[in-house]
Amino acid sequence: MKNDTPAAVHPLAVFAATLDWQDVPVPVRRRTEDLLVDWFGSVLAGQGARPVRSIADFALAQGPEAGPCEVLGHARGSAPMAAAMANAAASHVAEQDDVHNGSVFHPAAVVFAPALAVAQQRGASGSDFLAACVAGYEVGIRVGEFLGRSHYRVFHTTATAGTLAAAAAVGRLLRLTPLQMQHAFGSAGTQSAGLWEFLATGADSKQLHTAHAATAGLMAACLAQDGFTGAADIFTGARGLAAGMSTDADPSRLVDGLGTRWATAETSFKWHASCRHTHPAADALLQLMQAHKLQAQDIAEVTCHVHQGALDVLGPVVSPVTVHQSKFSMGTVLALVARFGHAGLGEFDAGFLAPETVALRERVTMVLDAEVDAAYPRRWIGKVTLRTTDGRVLQGRVDEPKGDPGNTLSREEITAKALRLAAYGSPALPADAAAAAVERLWGIEQQPRVGWLLG
Template identity: 35%
Template sequence: MSLSKRLAEYVVETTYDDIPGEVVAFTKLCILDYFSSAIAGKDTPPIRKVEEMVEMLGGNEQASLINGGKSSVTNAALLNGAASHIVEQDDIHKSSIIHAATVVIPAALAIGESKKLDGKDLITAVVIGYEVCFRIGEAVSPSHYYYWHNTATCGTFGSAAATAKLLDLSVEQTVHALGSAGTQAAGLWEFIEDGAMSKQLHPGKAAMNGVIAGLLAEKDFSAASKILEGRRGFFEAMSDEYDADKITNGLGREFKIMENSFKVHASCRHTHHAMDLVSDFAREENLDPDEVEKIEVGTYAVAINITDNDDPQTVYQGKFSLQYCTALALVKQNGNLDTFTEENLWDEEIRHMMNKVTIFTDEAVDHAYPGKWGANVDIHLKNGETVTLTTEYPKGDPENHVTEDDLYEKFMVLAKAIDKSQAEEVAANILSLENADDLSSLFPYNVTVK
């Protein structure tokens, strides 16, 4: 049996009744967290550009847009996916290195709303989409991640799986959907060299491509039946080494969505370990930045590859600079969205502190990656004292979890672009999603405030 067929059987056979209550509750938090980032990102310049393109493309009004109004299911998946990935507060799965919400949920929302499906259908599709993309990401990581943006590549399979479930495709049709997803999977890390807007295109296009794959499969449009393990398939083409067993081990017996992590700081997840440590220390000790002689951050090699930038020139580049994020977190004692500003980017105190930050690969920490995204931080003070701080799990990991109240508060902060009463109603609708019969009520401009 091909891996695609095994995954397809899982997609077809899994029902809402198979999902334990705690998984349902957690999935609703993932959806709430998705809307936090999407609402916060909807008015940013890159997303406005995508919105303008969507308006130019036109299309039947099938699904809601995060900015208001409706468009085709493909356009909705594209825009709503792109919007949720720009403020750098979307969820992340450590082992697969995937931001699943930004890909799976926009695709599921678009198809679910257009088909007039309900909250239970959406929850089921999201659980399935996360499961499929996490497993594929785990199979090809970490080698795949050097050139390829896992959220874009592996995420495409997740959006296709969620779409296939909501379209009620057969096993054979779902195999075709996965095949069409895999052949569209793309997203290169080169954008990071320029801080380019391609990063927002990646999840939007992955969500859109998954929808396209499912809709074509519904019409019995054929695709590769062994898109993963085939000799010219995804594994061979896009990873130096892979573990195909990770696709099927425990499939149907566990729920990988429960391994999902949430982001506290508004920056690349590979900066969060150091930000947690230095912000907590600075806050607890009421540390004067002038007391610091230097800071040494030892972490895993991937974090260095992605975030080694000692002179960021834009706010967005700052979010991908471990040196800057460490300095910002120490001086400002947090890393929330409001701290990543043009003013702080060029703040003399933060820039001076950034020059004191040295980063390097710590072999022990690197060996534990990607199971643990840790760091060891030494803060050398001018009085001769050295403070050593360490973490294996950033805040928001399952091992260092945040609460429902934390995520609700995060939503209300990030949703400040809309009316507070609207935000409260959207959150209430999401947190009672299993009772919803109209998915459009999850979008802020569709809610009727009670």
């Protein structure tokens, strides 16, 4: 801890400013690398998507023509703001990036892009970059937990808590003092924004949300380094985040197990290429179909027993017309899982509007389930009731969907997923270049300076 720390500095700011890579337990370090490789695949898969291209084109037009910060998929660099904006916009669109269940927060989408940009600008070491990312994960997840379920009903937590996560990661790279980190939190929190309203028409805002969080947090940290001050108590002050944007905020969550509980390692990988709220039911359906050797045509009806958040986010999506919307359609996801055993990017693109998919989609409903809702968001239980065409009624259940910490992916699965995602990008990265980049990325901890990920 630096000497300038007044007693009043928030412990979360002290933690983020003083976290060293040696403080991070080895299994958490390995998990951080897993999450980084997984994020890299998501960015490559997303960088060609139309809304992402719009944001990247805007970002590049606002930045210098060259610079130290890599804009992934564009074979060029720019200033930190432009690179962070473009890469963060690309992180989330394939809906394959990670998620922390308890906070319903997607840390990779808002942490890695700004941290990478600033690490490349400053020539930070690989381990310093990774430590900064852990700071971002630990802060963002706790802020998400703090803001609670009432917040998530209206606000996209990845967007709002994301500004704090980005500020923590960049602030740690900039070696902010604890007091400066607190100022960065103030400046980040007062830019916290992101409303779910876009879901009603399937608009492009999600990609704007991650871009905004990444750049707002980056700016907050850079300003703090220059002496710019922010609110001292942006979390619980009378006119702070909780006062404005939550009715059930729990301040104890901000400091829950700081330095002993590693929220980074609680983060889940997404196996299906859809909204995480669909995964528990998808896995429960898969489990049932495998156990009973069912085919898609055996399904007469599926009832998903879900938590309220799933109804809120997925409920409005009844007749998806774009592939992105269809990733928020429980019926579409279950139909693809039933037909292909997996709802990956390829399955969505080829099949989300196929007559067989639509027919199955129409036979899927959701109902609120008290047990599932009570366990959420700490545990995402999947429960489905399936009626077969020959009249059987079967109950499926998973307590931990694939990708959750207790049912996690191996490094082979993570590499394979990242390479599938890289191949999905437009233009796709050549397979050997992608494989070489992923291979290099697994060794980033040892790099004296973080270079460009695509060389």
